[in-house]
Amino acid sequence: MPIDLYYFPPSPPCRSVMLLAKSLDVKLQLKVINIINGDQKSPEYAKMNPQQTIPTLDDDGFIIWESRAILGYLVNQYAKDDTLYPKDPKERALIDQRLYFDASYISQRATEYFKKVAFMSQLVNEDDLEKMHETLQLLNTFLDGQLWVAGPNMSIADFAIVVSVSNMEALGVDLNEYPNIANWYTRARSAMPGYEEINQAGAMMMGEMFKNRLKELTQ
Numbered sequence: 001m002p003i004d005l006y007y008f009p010p011s012p013p014c015r016s017v018m019l020l021a022k023s024l025d026v027k028l029q030l031k032v033i034n035i036i037n038g039d040q041k042s043p044e045y046a047k048m049n050p051q052q053t054i055p056t057l058d059d060d061g062f063i064i065w066e067s068r069a070i071l072g073y074l075v076n077q078y079a080k081d082d083t084l085y086p087k088d089p090k091e092r093a094l095i096d097q098r099l100y101f102d103a104s105y106i107s108q109r110a111t112e113y114f115k116k117v118a119f120m121s122q123l124v125n126e127d128d129l130e131k132m133h134e135t136l137q138l139l140n141t142f143l144d145g146q147l148w149v150a151g152p153n154m155s156i157a158d159f160a161i162v163v164s165v166s167n168m169e170a171l172g173v174d175l176n177e178y179p180n181i182a183n184w185y186t187r188a189r190s191a192m193p194g195y196e197e198i199n200q201a202g203a204m205m206m207g208e209m210f211k212n213r214l215k216e217l218t219q
């Protein structure tokens with residue numbers, strides 16, 4: 001049975017799921033939900049996912065949403081080993097910590113910065129910019145002496161966080177201010193199959209939207 005992914009190309013959490021699926025060689029049947037047009041508000045979609053968000057995965061009738069939960073599910077169900085999401089309680093706890101850090105800090109702060117300009121007609125918010133830099137400083141510290149965000153091995157946390165970091169870069173943040181991040185980012189981009197087409201294209205779309213809107217607002 002095909003695995004359906006309800007998604008929209010520029011959506012960051014959708015991109016992390018697609019990146020991981022590509023790495024695991026899991027084939028997804030992509031179904032576009034255009035959130036700009038409000039497709040996620042349709043009664044059919046709400047019946048499947050009452051939270052009305054993308055991504056949503058439908059694996060032969062098993063429905064799951066929240067991208068980081070989907071990442072864990074894909075490894076648990078389809079990976080040939082558990083290296084990307086180890087069963088060892090301590091290793092897994094560290095990965096979960098990074099995933100929650102991404103959900104509540106990194107991705108959150110990139111979204112705040114982006115959406116005020118792109119959807120709320122506000123100019124760049126300096127506090128939001130400062131908050132993005134605070135989280136990058138923390139991530140840079142986590143990466144001190146580490147190859148990957150949760151230690152010596154690549155994990156699903158790298159898939160979630162690479163998307164958030166690429167968004168910040170597309171929004172104009174200079175990652176070279178954070179040497180550990182810059183090195184890890186280069187490493188992750190070359191280690192993740194399909195990275196450029198799956199993630200970078202979406203991040204660029206977000207960046208263009210942000211810059212164009214900013215130009216309109218300041219003209």
Ligand SMILES: N[C@@H](CCC(=O)N[C@@H](CS)C(=O)NCC(=O)O)C(=O)O
Pocket residue numbers: 011012013035040052053054055065066067068103
């Ligand atoms: N924490 C969720 C976030 C999902 C989310 O908010 N997705 C956005 C698109 S990036 C969405 O569905 N927006 C539509 C809406 O909120 O109406 C995840 O990681 O899956």
